[in-house]
Amino acid sequence: MPGKRPWLGWAVLAAGFAFLYLPILLLMVYSFNESRLATVWTGFSTKWYGELLRDRQLLQAAWISLKVAFWTASAAVVLGTMAALAMVRFGRFRGRTGFGALVTAPLVMPEVILGLSTLLLLVSMGGLFGLPSKGLVAIWIAHVTFTLAYVTVVVSSRLQELDRSLEEAAMDLGANRIKTFFQITLPIIAPALVAGWLLAFTLSLDDVVIASFLSGPSSTTLPIKIFASVRLGVSPKINALATIMVLAVSLIAVIGWWLMARSEKRRAREVQQALKDNG
Incomplete structure (x- = not known):
């Protein structure tokens, strides 16, 4: 019976978390490794952080990825x-099914x-609108295209509730629709907006395949740089x-969670106070 063996559920949960986060923890530990080999521990050292600060190409790629994301x-x-x-x-409007599918x-x-497809589109439209076929703008257009779907799903689920x-x-x-949206709707769906923003940021920062089609000589993103460097071996940098x-990212997530929790508590207090005043 499941109720007689609660340790089994905790063991499965621990195994799942270990599978997800143990590799990340090992990566962080080996960033303080003295050896040049990323998988052989020879002693504690912070020299690779200094090497990282002196690697201008890697830092430039990281800055490009952060800006695009x-x-x-x-x-x-x-x-x-x-x-x-x-x-x-908007209810059932003509073309709603096709719009949702697109x-x-x-x-x-x-x-x-x-x-x-984005590369071919930008190449064909480059002469008409002056859009670059490769570079930061091209990567940004492609990333917005595929992260838009994730944000729409997250926000739609919150709006339905x-x-x-x-x-x-x-x-x-007496409030009009615009004032109602910014003062009522927007604060309520704010957690979904933050979740969608973080999801889109992570997906853009992590992308390799789309960026490999659209990156140029001066727009190499961090994942592409890392993917190219690991062919010669993983560097502790x-x-x-x-x-x-x-x-x-963990710090940003914690700060975002704290701000949203504080906002929800403040809004709950305001609702309770309004109910008391009306009662």
Whole structure:
């Protein structure tokens, strides 16, 4: 019986977490390895962090990836929220099924197809609109295209659970639709927007396949740089860079969670106070 063996569930949970996070922990530990071999421990040292700071090409690739990921996530959140509003709030309009299929198609489409099709599109349209076929702008366009679908799904699920009576009450009190959206709807779906932004940021930062089609000589992203360097062996500098990125992303996630939790508590107190005042 499952109730008589609770340790089995905890053991399975521990094994799952170990499978997910133990490799990351080992990578962080070996970033302090003195040896040049990334998998042979010879002693504690921080010299590879100094080597990382002196590797301008690797740092430049990391900066390019961060810039592309930031602007990709920001654009995907704006466009994804608009697409989610159209699918959830506009009811049954002509072409809704096709619109939903086009928005969510990148979820199931191979990245090779997305990268190649974006490259062919930009090459064919380059002479017409002046868009570059390769470079940061090309990578940004392609990343927005495939991360938009993930943001739309996340925001749509939150909008479907939203209590419409709150918006109707605001409009009954004299607020127009724009004011209601920014003061009622937007704060309520803010956790979904943050989750979509972080998801789009991570997907863009991690992409190799699409960026390999669209990157140019001065727009090599970090995953492509790492993928090219590991062919000659994994350098401890890569471990050091990965450790810094893991710590930075973890810190951002914790700060975002804390801000959202504080906002939810403040909003709950405001609702309780309003109920007391009306009662």
